[in-house]
Amino acid sequence: GAVVSQHPSRVICKSGTSVKIECRSLDFQATTMFWYRQFPKKSLMLMATSNEGSKATYEQGVEKDKFLINHASLTLSTLTVTSAHPEDSSFYICSARDGNGAGETQYFGPGTRLLVL
Amino acid sequence: DAKTTQPPSMDCAEGRAANLPCNHSTISGNEYVYWYRQIHSQGPQYIIHGLKNNETNEMASLIITEDRKSSTLILPHATLRDTAVYYCIATFRTGNQFYFGTGTSLTVIP
Numbered sequence: 001g002a003v004v005s006q007h008p009s010r011v012i013c014k015s016g017t018s019v020k021i022e023c024r025s026l027d028f029q030a031t032t033m034f035w036y037r038q039f040p041k042k043s044l045m046l047m048a049t050s051n052e053g054s055k056a057t058y059e060q061g062v063e064k065d066k067f068l069i070n071h072a073s074l075t076l077s078t079l080t081v082t083s084a085h086p087e088d089s090s091f092y093i094c095s096a097r098d099g100n101g102a103g104e105t106q107y108f109g110p111g112t113r114l115l116v117l
Numbered sequence: 118d119a120k121t122t123q124p125p126s127m128d129c130a131e132g133r134a135a136n137l138p139c140n141h142s143t144i145s146g147n148e149y150v151y152w153y154r155q156i157h158s159q160g161p162q163y164i165i166h167g168l169k170n171n172e173t174n175e176m177a178s179l180i181i182t183e184d185r186k187s188s189t190l191i192l193p194h195a196t197l198r199d200t201a202v203y204y205c206i207a208t209f210r211t212g213n214q215f216y217f218g219t220g221t222s223l224t225v226i227p
Contacts, residue, residue: 002163004160006160034214034215036217043204043217043218043219043220044155044161044204044215044217045217046214046215046216046217049214091158093160093161095160095161095215097213104213105151105163105166106151106163106213106215107163108153108160108161108162108163109160110159110160111158111159111160113158
């Protein structure tokens with residue numbers, strides 16, 4: 001149980017385009033999901049907290065107009081990187097919090113590798 | 118959230134127990150200790166968590182000192198597949214954002 005999926009697993013796009021990444025909790029409902037980014041050989045950096053039915057909360061220094069987050073249902077959150085630039089190239093990882101049974105443990109998706117040309 | 122400190126890297130012989138330490142000297146009474154690991158180019162995998170008592174599951178054991186200022190993750194019989202970066206996180210159980218430190222890169226040697 002407690003599986004989180006992400007789609008796509010990797011994406012290449014041109015500079016200036018927008019890219020949408022989906023995060024789904026497959027076997028549990030997640031009122032809260034989280035989005036991270038990770039640069040090569042670095043640790044995960046929390047970008048934002050996504051709450052179902054309300055606006056996301058962004059960490060300091062993360063541009064909310066550039067990284068649009070929508071959490072429309074209890075099993076789906078999306079991250080849209082708008083007007084992507086090469087410096088947005090990174091590994092984007094989502095997690096979903098399971099509030100039942102496992103003591104509010106976060107389960108992570110497999111990640112999405114974004115390359116902006 | 119309490120800050121955690123881990124050694125940057127460790128080696129362990131295959132089949133031996135891997136003991137990964139974590140310091141969290143500023144942890145508060147309500148903060149849990151979570152352990153995750155990340156194999157290269159994958160999302161982090163949940164291992165175990167605890168508050169004050171020692172915990173064991175099918176993956177590992179978690180030993181938390183009585184003063185709760187440090188803990189040790191034990192992989193009882195390390196295999197090559199256990200080579201990964203291991204993260205220790207101290208956070209509140211509810212509303213728990215995770216702020217990852219640099220973790221420990223564990224290499225299991227044949």
